[in-house]
Amino acid sequence: MVETLTEKKHGKEAAFGEMYVWREGMDWNPVERVILERRSVRKYRDEQVPEKLVRRILEAGRFAPSAGNAQPWRFVVVRDRDMLDEMEKYVRWRCQILKFMLDWESSPLGRLSWVLSQIYIRLMPNKLHPIPFGAIRLIADGKLKLFHGAPTVIFILEDVRGVSKPQVDIGICGQNMVLAAHSLGLGTCWVGFVELLKFGSKWKKKLGATWPYRFIEAIALGYPVGEPDGMVARELHEIDWWEGGRKRSVF
Numbered sequence: 332m333v334e335t336l337t338e339k340k341h342g343k344e345a346a347f348g349e350m351y352v353w354r355e356g357m358d359w360n361p362v363e364r365v366i367l368e369r370r371s372v373r374k375y376r377d378e379q380v381p382e383k384l385v386r387r388i389l390e391a392g393r394f395a396p397s398a399g400n401a402q403p404w405r406f407v408v409v410r411d412r413d414m415l416d417e418m419e420k421y422v423r424w425r426c427q428i429l430k431f432m433l434d435w436e437s438s439p440l441g442r443l444s445w446v447l448s449q450i451y452i453r454l455m456p457n458k459l460h461p462i463p464f465g466a467i468r469l470i471a472d473g474k475l476k477l478f479h480g481a482p483t484v485i486f487i488l489e490d491v492r493g494v495s496k497p498q499v500d501i502g503i504c505g506q507n508m509v510l511a512a513h514s515l516g517l518g519t520c521w522v523g524f525v526e527l528l529k530f531g532s533k534w535k536k537k538l539g540a541t542w543p544y545r546f547i548e549a550i551a552l553g554y555p556v557g558e559p560d561g562m563v564a565r566e567l568h569e570i571d572w573w574e575g576g577r578k579r580s581v582f
């Protein structure tokens with residue numbers, strides 16, 4: 332039998348099958364499977380997630396690493412359907428304003444809209460990348476839902492006093508929760524558009540997104556409809572690999 336780290340530690344058989352060991356040709360272990368098979372879920376069953384399960388997922392977030400162990404986040408859980416619908420309505424309205432100002436193909440502002448969009452693109456190139464911009468149009472037109480009908484939404488507020496790059500910490504913290512949720516049979520979807528709630532003082536106050544906290548990301552959570560999981564295509568980026576004084580390229 333192969334001696335695993337778990338056996339070494341506890342002096343008994345590994346509790347998690349193929350965990351903590353690597354053998355040539357072995358199958359993906361449970362952690363790798365969760366990482367590789369997780370997909371964003373945009374359709375949820377009309378069934379609330381038990382509170383205990385949500386707390387377990389929050390625990391995975393709480394244990395995320397962060398620069399200087401600053402833990403620059405605060406979690407806000409919203410399971411109130413009316414509140415979620417109201418936030419969704421607010422974000423849709425903000426997207427309609429953005430579309431009116433910046434979508435020069437449809438905006439009644441015509442040429443002015445084109446000029447505005449060029450200014451915005453230069454000021455905020457990541458935010459007006461074609462993908463989020465396409466999503467702004469879809470949300471404005473009611474074709475893309477903000478929370479996808481999820482019964483629970485976990486907001487990860489950023490504590491701007493975090494060390495170094497708090498947004499990196501937020502990403503790691505959220506991914507811990509997303510992977511834990513997947514491993515427990517739940518579906519999730521990151522919701523970056525909650526950032527638009529920062530324009531609503533009502534939402535900032537209600538959810539505690541006032542200094543030193545601010546809206547940054549949220550995670551929609553619920554039981555998925557169907558079987559959305561499976562490996563998603565990703566680009567194969569070339570990797571520079573330095574070893575023995577030389578560089579080679581690997582994929």
Ligand SMILES: Cc1cc2nc3c(=O)[nH]c(=O)nc-3n(C[C@H](O)[C@H](O)[C@H](O)COP(=O)(O)O)c2cc1C
Nearest residue numbers: 369370371372373477520521522523524525548563
């Ligand atoms: C930080 C972040 C923000 C995201 N925001 C949204 C969003 O607002 N709405 C949405 O439907 N998907 C959102 N996504 C999901 C991505 O579209 C999705 O992860 C990507 O297309 C890859 O697909 P997969 O998650 O199924 O592997 C977001 C993902 C991340 C990591």
